[in-house]
């Protein structure tokens with residue numbers, strides 16, 4: 077089968093691998109229907125997570141069809157369509173009992189695409205299947221379902237819930253990538269008075285506006301960005317959600333937070349940050365951190381308000397293009413566009429082929445574009461994608 081694997085810092089490749097097999101009675105083998113790229117995959121490829129071994133298949137998000145189950149899998153059967161949680165959990169240990177699946181003590185937690193082979197492949201083995209898979213409801217589209225693996229629960233659990241977003245409060249979200257946008261969408265469950273979206277990329281900010289941000293601030297000039305937020309909120313914001321994972325963005329949150337506020341760190345950090353305790357000690361603030369547990373996936377999946385508001389009523393506007401192309405190219409696209417990229421068939425990876433929604437292939441232009449060096453052609457590529465598919 078085809079799989080996209082990490083090799084060493086700066087390097088990852090599409091390769092052929094053996095299809096996974098059941099090795100524990102609680103395993104399930106899933107044929108991937110859709111998967112996507114997470115910012116965390118970029119951190120791994122960058123080398124921020126040295127515990128990832130060479131030749132580990134990347135990816136921890138996806139939906140698929142169960143091909144095979146171990147003898148002790150009771151909640152699912154072969155042929156079931158499932159959402160794969162980014163967190164595997166035994167459901168029995170101390171932390172699983174507390175609902176903190178991220179810290180499962182029996183070998184679960186964030187292991188897919190990290191400590192064991194992940195979902196950016198044609199097949200994946202999911203351990204502790206009973207507690208780590210969710211039945212995919214038939215009334216939700218695949219594109220929406222993929223977001224329930226990680227993106228929506230992460231923005232919600234670690235950004236909105238940990239940040240204690242309340243009615244009438246002011247929220248600043250630093251980083252308008254998919255998880256920042258998920259925090260933006262789910263923060264609106266609590267009716268904050270302002271949601272200020274901060275990012276370096278105006279395209280991402282525009283999408284944030286469509287999804288409900290009340291104010292947009294480009295942070296190319298940090299001092300100016302801080303002044304703009306302060307002019308909107310002289311007391312500082314009540315909640316600052318850090319959805320990037322670099323020292324500068326954490327620092328920005330420290331500058332924006334008001335008295336009694338909460339900095340909810342969502343970003344995956346590869347470097348230490350400086351905590352300005354000399355300024356913050358007097359401000360009664362909270363700083364929260366966390367890895368998603370995915371225990372809210374059930375709420376998004378079900379018939380309740382979360383699912384109705386977001387996934388059925390179309391609050392999530394998924395702008396996407398069908399993309400069957402080199403994974404490495406998609407990673408670059410992912411860094412520049414605020415879209416989720418879904419992969420339908422990794423076997424076709426060897427050709428660079430993009431299809432518009434009408435199904436028109438446009439192979440020749442892109443082959444030409446990718447022959448040159450990366451930067452100027454990428455601009456062309458970006459414009460091409462933007463005008464050809466997304467307009």
Ligand code: ZN
Nearest residue numbers: 114116162226
């Ligand atoms: Zn992820």
Ligand code: ZN
Nearest residue numbers: 166169172180
């Ligand atoms: Zn556990």
